[in-house]
Amino acid sequence: MAIAADGAMSPVTAFALIGALGVGAQWLAWRLRLPAIVLMLAAGLMVGPVLGILDPTRDIGSLMGPMISVAVAIILFEGGITLNFHALGGAAKGVRRLVIVGAPLGWLLSTLALRYVAGLDWGSAAVFGGIMIVTGPTVIAPLLRQARMQRRPAALLQWEAIVNDPVGALAAVLAFQVVVVLQTGQGLAANGGAFVIGLVFAALVGVACGWGTAQAFRRALVPEYMKVPVLFVVLLACFAASDAVLHESGLLAVTLMGLWIANADLPSYVELRRFKEHATILLVSGVFILLAAAMQPETLALLDWRALAFVVVVIVAVRPLTVLISLLGTDLPWAERLLVAFTGPRGVVLVAVAGLFGERLVSLGVEDAARIGPLAFALVAGTVVLHGFTLTPMARALGVASREIPGVLLVGGSKWAAAFGEALQSAEVPVLVLDGNHARLRSAREAGVPVFYGDILSEAAEHGVEIMSYGKVIAATDNDAYNTLVATDLAPEFGRDNVFQLQRVKQESARHAMPATLGGRALGQGQSYFELNLLISEGWAMKVTRLSEEFTAEDWAAMNPRAILLARLQPNGDLRLHAEGKTLEAGPDTRLVAMVPPENAVS
Secondary structure (H helix, E strand, O other), X not given: OOEOOOOOEOHHHHHHHXXXXXXXXXXXXXXXXXXXXXXXXXXXXXXXXXXXXXXXXHXXXXXXXXXXXXXXXXXXXXXXXXXXXXXXXXXXXXXXXXXXOHHHHHHHHHHHHHHHHHOOOHHHHHHHHHHOOOOOHHHHHHHHHHHOEOHXXXXXXXXXXXXXXXXXXXXXXXXXXXXXXXXXXXXXXXHHHHHHHHHHHHHHHHXXXXXXXXXXXXXXXXXXXXXXXXXXXXXXXXXXXXXXXXXXXXHHHHHHHHHHHHOOOOOOHHHHXXXXXHHHHHHHHHXXXXXXXXXXXXXXXXXXXXXXXXXXXXXXXXXXXXXXXXXXXXXXXXXXXXXXXXXXOOOHHHHHHHHHHHHHHHHOOOHHHXXXXXXXXXXXXXXXXXXXXXXXXXXXXXXXXXXXXXXXXXXXXXXXXXXXHHHHHXXXXXXXXXXXXXXXXXXXXXXXXXXXEOOOOOHHHHHHOOXXXXXXXXXXXXOHHHHHHXXXXXXXXXXXXXXXXXXXOOOOOHHHOOOOOOOOEEEXXXXXXXXXXXXXHOOOEEEEEEOOOOOOHHHHHHHOOOXXXXXXXXOOOXXXXXXXXXXXXXXXOOEEEEEEOHHXXXX
């Protein structure tokens, strides 16, 4: 039976419930445009301490600890594998400061806040203060995806979160070793030596695993279909080997392994990263639900006014002082410094590691260490809720957010692309036309439409284009195969509903046609590149028309029977490109962008 008489459910049922709640919370957040982390936290608390439906300790038992440890290791590895040094750009100096200066300074200030505000003794404060260095890649990633920030501040937050996670865990290990010496009288030299040996071993194992994996993949020693399984096995072995020598050093090892692979220029790197991103979404969801549901009512009862004061002090004093002092002397604009300073959400790594060390300190006789777990949960909940709702408006207020209306990337320069881009710009939609041929960009430049000289799939475009400013892609070159390649390659990043291409030229034989499963959605009403540009040369023009109560979509269609509808801009600023076969559904204040024949061009 799935549920026993005492209310306990089987581990299989518990896993299914955790998965359904995690993915369901993320889907609901997408539909409601709310922070996913907040809904996951709420869902975990609701089924856990509030309703008592799920008790991970009861329903999963001894598997819970190892599961969370492995999940955190995979999450950190996925974070490391996204950190390509080329992507740092102008954020490199800031990241170094946040790690080299910010980590020890944050440790000191956090320890002082825990001692004098939360009321912990020096031992517990030092251990938890080290853990508080971390800022949570599990939380930063979805927040950045939601806030759509500019490249440099986003890179600062992402790199700091991923690099400082293992640093914080190791700082806690160091502080814990000192507490062990003080509590048990063991030799400081022996414990310090074990810490250094474990640290060096973890670094060597991480680099060796990253180098070995990269070499095996580059030399085709692993078949394509086995690369992801092999990667997972090596990752788990790397984590387990390091953790066996020094607790929590496995986090450093897997982060270094990911960093090495990210910068090894592997041909299958993009596919590996995307698969791990999908796995990480599931793991983040599951771990958040699991940790929130595991909170016991009596544990939550340990939170008092001092806990609230502690969270407030961390948000308004400890984090801002750490960041602003660390970034002194850099050339970063003050708007970016302030955004980073007041953005420090904590995530699953903090809760997991804090709970582990809290239990170990209690077993050593440090009684107030029992408050570390509840304080960690309060800090995570407070920062997640605060930053989940404030990061986007704060980024906009400071001028470091991407444009509010996600723009359009037009891949392929032509007279049609220039005309469409100019029409979108007149409707206040950001546009960028990209092409590897200077001559093809001439029409767009003359029309005042921003252009980028280069291939959209090149490294130059990856690092030179503010991709986060754009929400739609239209592959509109004269090469159907290239259009299909662009649409297929960018679909996982932009979402398949947001990737379009011009209609392919129909082949005489179905055997010679490209599979319908590849590429993007067909834009407009089925016209190809050549047909659209021919219409432009015949005098057709782009026209933007605003609908109203008096002039409806039906009226527009009746007046423009030959028009080719390309896009509509909703009153709330949401841009929707018109796909082939879709019917026109638009209300008042909607703006329609369409190609119209010469007789309708002026009216």
